[in-house]
Amino acid sequence: MNVIRKVGLFIDSIFEKFTLLALLALIFVVTTQVTTRKLFNFVFFWSEEITLLLLAWFAFMAIAIGFREYIHLGIDSFTNLFPKSFNKVLDKIISASIFAFGLYLVIQGWGFTVLMMESTLPATKLPSSVTYAVMPITGIMICVYSLLQFFNINTTRHKEIEEGM
Template identity: 30%
Template sequence: MLGRLSFIHAMLRRLNTAITLLVKWVVVVLALGMAFCILFQIIMRYVFNNPPVWTEELALLLFSWSMLLMLAVGVREAFHVRMDLFLAWLPKTGSQVIERIIDFAIAAFGGFLAWSGAEYMEMMAGSTSAAIAYPINVLYAVAPVCGVMVFLFSLELLLDPKRFERQEDAS
């Protein structure tokens, strides 16, 4: 059983590493596109006094995707804000149990975000954005994508047998 769990964790870790690398590159491209949109908006507004209507909406779309994609990466790489003062007061076994509960709750949140985001996309099918008139589901698709990634990344944390060994060594 433990051998299968280690194999599943290793495969999940490889998959998540590839996803994380891809997401980081995508976010760089999205951030550059967002910066270009904002810069173009500023130039057109203050130099030519003729701001385009599409730049703000496109920048918001790119911002939404980049932030939610990096939110998921933050779950995997643990660079999100966290308060662990309570965990420091507990004995090692107690803090490990609480950590597992937190990982499970994060996985459940990811699953819920994926499910509810997909339902919302289904409800909004056929709608378009105001300025550019792209299908609004392009914007709303970020919720289920982020939810699936949060679920996968937190599942990797849940199945990591060496995670708590590293915590004990650091103490």
């Protein structure tokens, strides 16, 4: 069981690092794009396409990390009105719903990825499927996180930052 945990944490770390790398690359490309446009009246032909691609990848992967860290939308002020036993059942329903969303991303994302394999992006000539490949990857991660949470396994990797509360 310890080996499975280590492999899972390794995959999760790669996923998180790739997400952060996508964000850093996005910042770098946009900064370069703005700087070259304002200072030299020149824009790299690929910069807007890469920006949109990185934004899509970062956004989808950040969704999965948000589910992992339990920072998805919740209405605690409402659910705190109910007894703990009800909230435990509600948590299972939420985990199952999140799993269904992840499964939807896997199925639909794979369909889009396969559908777009023949076309290419105009500036970079990358296959258009690279834009959609993030959907099934994110869906798999969401399914894994929701299954772990369904069985009361804590998936958070980062501690909350308390601000003098």
